[in-house]
Amino acid sequence: MKRKYIGSSIEKMLFRTFNTAIMIFLVIVTLYPFAHTIAISFNESLDTIRGGIYLWPRVFTLYNYKAVLSNITIYNAFFISLSRTVLATVFQVIITSMFAYALSRSNYIFRKPITIIVVLTMYFNAGLIPVYFLYKNLGLINNYLVYIAPAMFGGAFNFIVLRTYIRNIPESIIESAKMDGAGEFRIFFQIIFPVCKPVLATVALFVAVYAWNSWFDSFIFCSSKQYLSTLQYELMKLIAIANIAQSNSALLRDAMASGGEAAKSFASPIAIRAAVTIIASVPIIIVYPFLQRYFIHGLVVGSVKE
Amino acid sequence: MKTVRKKPGWQIIKNQKQLIFMSVPVCLYIILFSYIPLWGWSMAFQDYKPAKGFFEQTWVGFKHFIFLFSDSNFLNALRNTLAMSLINLVLGFVTAIAFALLLNEIRITSFKRVVQTISYLPHFLSWVIAAGIVQMALSIEGGIVNTILIKLGFIKNPVMWLSKPEYFWGIIGISFIWKELGWNTIIYLAAMSGIDPGLYESAEIDGANRYQKMWHITLPGIKATIVVLLILSIGRLMEAGFEMQYLLRNGLIMDWSDTIDIFVINFGIGQGNYSLATAAGIFKSVVNITLLFSANYFAKKIGEERIV
């Protein structure tokens, strides 16, 4: 009896040490790239291209951030990105989860055909040109709605994730609600929706990150209306500008005239990329800890029990 | 006879009208946005010129498919794509599930949260930055990988990892995990939080140890999620990504690094050859969908959760 107790406590200690060691290792490897990017974003750009910057800037500067933030266009773009992210998340979470609920009902008559129709969309891509024609016919070109209208449904992947979760909810809860005469909409909004918080938080995160990071739709469908540009697209332009300044001989010639001295304020692509990455990702990264609480505790099942 | 048979159908539809209302409009929406543009697949059988209308295009039959399959580079790319996505799939699943299980064992909530938040940070870095870090780490001049391996005595001289074809798939696999591990884990954590804590309590009373609880409660609790995600991913074996491969490729390893997507960039889109790109896309879709249904069928056979 006693021996077993000691054995298991040693085992416990070993496991904890082992687990903590792994976690610390993971923290180091995954924190490093971000910390590195931050260090570069604060380092003078001509110094950066020498290499050898790791976790701390060698020649501190705020210039890279100034170069990015002095573009007045990015402030409008920020609000476009923010609004589209919020709208897309709200729509997709509600519509997709409701849809997933309907298709999780095993007796639902159209369950199979609709499921196949939806799942297949994950595996083919019609190509850009026909999509452009479709959007043009729908009047979505150079229109803010191009960020919302095609993004009302969360896609096959999120649908499957939600459906799997809903299927795992004990059928008895739904049955008893039906006994009480509740309709499907009521069951969904009053029972399923609250119980699904962890998975809804997950899907919301996926959708929000995707919407926030999107730039291709800005580029293809809205590029001639700059006030519709998303933040990611405007920031991408800044990187492209820094890149072109490096490889376009005609542009370089002017910089050369004034010699290396004046060129010091030239932001190099590496530095701009770093500053842009931090500016673009911090707003969305902050979202995570807020959603995290929904799935780090198992608070849901408690409500099921009631 | 007819009316009798029809009646139950209508009856069901009437009974399920709320479910129909929840799903059919969405389905029509999906058909509009995802299926209607499929007419564009006709480009694969044309020498598509964007400035011409649909009826003015030259039809060329299977010319572009024949070009693809008679090109040894494409067949090479096909092999590389399948190999890399298979490696990524296996490594990705194993590590994400293992990481989720280990995270679940951490008692201190704040530590758990911090670890998890940090682990998902690399997801937000662009591939360009990620590739730059990988190149730096693998350099023979002070790269961290060589430095550590030499200190540990595994190798005597620094190895030029990116010049050796045999390491390339592994490098890609590890890079993917490093970048996406935290992100991939989120979904399993969400699934785990759906497990009834009562199960753990009663198992503890029964004297189950840590591993027994993992094996008999946690894993079965997230099994449905695992199987479903696995089926979905098997259906995406033709998608190995291209950014990382493109950024890390060089002349010495390009026979092992180029994926179908890179082939399409070089010979299709990059040359304004939208037809070739479409043909490659159709081929990928056909393979993907076949794999998906095979995996789904197999899951059905062994009685697991499945997609359809």
Place this chain on the structure above:
Amino acid sequence: MRKEVTIKWFLLILVFLLSADFCFPSDRSEGKQKLYKVSVFILTPSQQPTPDNRVFKRIKEEFGIVFDFDIIAGDANQKIGVMLASSDLPDIINAHQRFIDNEAFIPLEGLIEEHAPRIKKHLEQCWSLITHDDGHIYVMPNWGVYQGDYKSNESLGPAFWIQKAVLKEFGYPEVKTLDQYFDLLIKYRERYPTVDGQPTIGFEILCEGWRDFCLKNPPQHLIGFPNDGDVVVRDNKAEMYSDKDYAKRYYKKLNELNQMGLIDREAFVLSYDQYIAKISSGRVLGMFDQKWNFQRAEYSLKKQGKIWRTYAPCPVTYDESIKDYYMDRPVVNVDRGFGISVNCKDPERLIKLFDSLLDEEWQKFLQWGVEGEDYIVNDKGKFIRTQEMRDMQNDPAWKQSHTGLSFFDESTKLEGTFSDGNATSPGIQPEEYFESLKPEDKEFLAGYGYKTFSDFFSPPPPNPPHYPVWSLHIPEGTPGQTAFLKYDDISLKYLPRVILADPKNFENVWAQYMDELEKIDIPAYLDAVNEAIQVRIKKVVNN
């Protein structure tokens, strides 16, 4: 009841959505009806001008024209595809071959003859060169049409580059041949195995992506030909040079040097950023490259005060009897610049605008700025900038509100010398150039008795009529072009192997490389090139 609640929900969202749309009205212009709003599509990434931008404000005031820019960043291939397919073409388009092939432009020659005397005069020298086979001009070239005397102070083009420190060490020797060049690198590296504590790298080769010209292009220059890309043109006939003995000779040399450890071990896996980092560290003695490609590393070296670690060009050849031909004369950037699209409502007004902008006063404003603000005139009547002005010009926010940005870059413009003797842009003004030279540079040039770095090269003869091959149009999707893409891949794959091979094995690997080249349809590529050469020669002779 419940349903009603749900419907309300949806209505609420719908209102939300619509109001979001109203926040961004699709048309912001108001007031003046006479303004002509012109949409412009630009492929060169640049910032949008600020609303009060000095240049565009003046254009608005003088010509009543405002621009709506679509300046893209991203994969132009995708964007151009949808633009052409949907015929959503803006009024002015930054030319790309695909727009020309798909007939997106209107012919300009008539408009120019009729309404644009300045453009006519400016383009006269290259009129038939930029005229297409169908007799039309579609694009006004953005760069390369010179007037007056053109003297370059420095070549941004290709050369074997060598650290100034190496030449100084050996008493400023003449470097004429490839062997002399490498001997200097070898000797210097023996003398100084480390630079600033890090191992010396004798010779660096960049072979990343499209920048692999550093690996592939040297043989043509070593036999005294100018930069024609992947072919050498003798008597107006193109030959592929990678399979020739004179190419083999170069790679054989590199193979030997690799055995001696002169070539960076990492060379063939380097990314561009890593390459620049190595050069910026000051320990790379030499490389073959085009100067614009490693310019940034030189800025960094200058910033670190390592002026002797910056580079001088060595236009070397196989032997002294071969005259070097690295530096060329400016070439007209055919089919690059602005064209007017078939959708444009008032092409006449636009061509008149471009004509007015070609006026010297406007050009001075566009290229130099405003006297007193952006430059001052010295007692000899020459334009110069103070250091403060130079710094100001490099501030991105300032550029955004004061310059023509990429609209100017892509417009047709005066290059060379103004009628008052000033250079058209600060970049080629000799006064500006000498001002920028460091004392070390002056000492170095004095060592050779040269005035500028261009003096290292033989003065370029007039460009051959076909020149350059890299600007010839090889139609997309043809066997010739596919063959070229494959050739590109095969070279990238085999040349590193050839250089890294055990010397005993060199012949073998080279033979494999040749076998692979045999398999592709190189004649199809050469036929396409030769056809294009003939067409161009006819045009140039007609001019």
